[in-house]
Amino acid sequence: xEQLQGFFWFVLMLVPLILLQRLLHREIQAVFLILTRNPQxxxxxxxxxFLPGVFxxxxxxxxxxxILRVPTGRFSILPRPLPDGRLQLGYVETARADIxxxxxxxxxxxxxxxxxxxxxxxxxxxxxxxxDTLRNGQFNLFWMGINALPHVKDFTLWFYLTFAVSSxxxxxxxxxxxxxxxIVSVGVLFAIALLVGAGxxxxxxxxxxxxxxxxxxxxxxxxxxxxxxxxxxPTALIHKLLARATGVDVV
Numbered sequence: 667x668e669q670l671q672g673f674f675w676f677v678l679m680l681v682p683l684i685l686l687q688r689l690l691h692r693e694i695q696a697v698f699l700i701l702t703r704n705p706q707x708x709x710x711x712x713x714x715x716f717l718p719g720v721f722x723x724x725x726x727x728x729x730x731x732x733i734l735r736v737p738t739g740r741f742s743i744l745p746r747p748l749p750d751g752r753l754q755l756g757y758v759e760t761a762r763a764d765i766x767x768x769x770x771x772x773x774x775x776x777x778x779x780x781x782x783x784x785x786x787x788x789x790x791x792x793x794x795x796x797x798d799t800l801r802n803g804q805f806n807l808f809w810m811g812i813n814a815l816p817h818v819k820d821f822t823l824w825f826y827l828t829f830a831v832s833s834x835x836x837x838x839x840x841x842x843x844x845x846x847x848x849i850v851s852v853g854v855l856f857a858i859a860l861l862v863g864a865g866x867x868x869x870x871x872x873x874x875x876x877x878x879x880x881x882x883x884x885x886x887x888x889x890x891x892x893x894x895x896x897x898x899x900p901t902a903l904i905h906k907l908l909a910r911a912t913g914v915d916v917v
Contacts, residue, residue: 671877671881672877672878672879672880672881672884673877673880675880675881675884676880676881676883676884676887678884679884679885679887679888679891680884680887682891683832683836683887683890683891683894684836686891686894686895686898687833687836687894689894689898689902690833690894690897690898690901691712691833693898693901693902693905694712694715694901695708695712695916696905696915696916697901697904697905697908698711698712699916700905700908700909700912700914700915700916701908703914709745709747709753710745712745712753713744713745713753713755715830716755716830716833716834717743717830718826718827718830718831719779719830719831719832719833719834719835720743720755720756720834721743721756722775722778722779722782722831722834722835723755723756723775723779723834723835724741724742724743724756724757724758724775725778726774726775726777726778726779727758727760727771727772727774727775727841728741728758728760729774730770730771730774731758731760731771734763734767734770734771736760736761736763736767736771737760737761738758738759738760738761739758739759739760739761740757740758740759741757741758741759742756742757742758743755743756744756755834765847765851768843769845771841772837772840772841772842772843772845773837773841773845775834775835775836775837775841776835776836776837778835779831779832779834779835780835780883780886780887782827782828782831782835783828783831783832783835783886783889783890784882784886786824786827786828787828787886787889790818790820790824791815791818791821791824792818793889795811796808796811796812799811825893828889828890828893829893829894829897832890832893832894833890833894
């Protein structure tokens with residue numbers, strides 16, 4: 667159904683991005699663990715690499731909480747290990763509010779990160795032209811554009827910032843604590859709307875707008891995935907070469 671195309675593309679682009687993020691993070695940590703043999707140094711280097719993204723992630727939580735008038739506590743972008751073995755790159759303490767405000771605060775990094783990647787893609791790297799050529803099947807022009815990207819002014823800086831931000835913009839488990847309640851609430855309201863006969867009106871008026879929005883977000887997720895693919899392949903190769911050369915590997 668045409669009205670659901672946006673949701674389809676959104677999911678199709680979101681899942682690979684999450685998987686690529688996790689894979690790239692693991693490969694980067696493996697490389698530095700093999701090189702340094704020191705978890706603390708590895709943690710520090712890993713945190714430094716993603717510092718711009720972590721700062722924007724936590725700042726977006728903080729600003730969203732302030733906008734929604736939710737009290738905030740400590741703000742940190744210093745890494746710390748968690749009891750379950752995971753690494754927390756930063757945090758912002760916020761008071762619990764209602765499910766809508768808690769959900770918006772939790773989703774803030776994803777919203778701000780998506781807007782940042784969109785800004786870089788459109789206004790700094792002018793990737794709208796690439797997207798149009800790909801969508802129109804003009805593959806020769808598309809590859810010419812890809813080859814020309816490294817010559818764009820400050821390309822290295824914008825590529826790095828896009829990588830750091832898109833790789834840290836996904837809400838953490840604690841960020842998503844109110845999402846289930848919100849989804850259930852919205853689902854109940856949707857079911858009520860269907861029962862009272864508003865389904866056709868929503869399909870004709872609401873669904874196209876939501877689908878168009880999700881399609882736009884899917885494009886940003888796709889661009890972010892491309893950035894991760896470009897980085898994960900050489901990083902994985904370096905990991906394998908270091909493991910073979912040193913006889914030490916990290917699983």
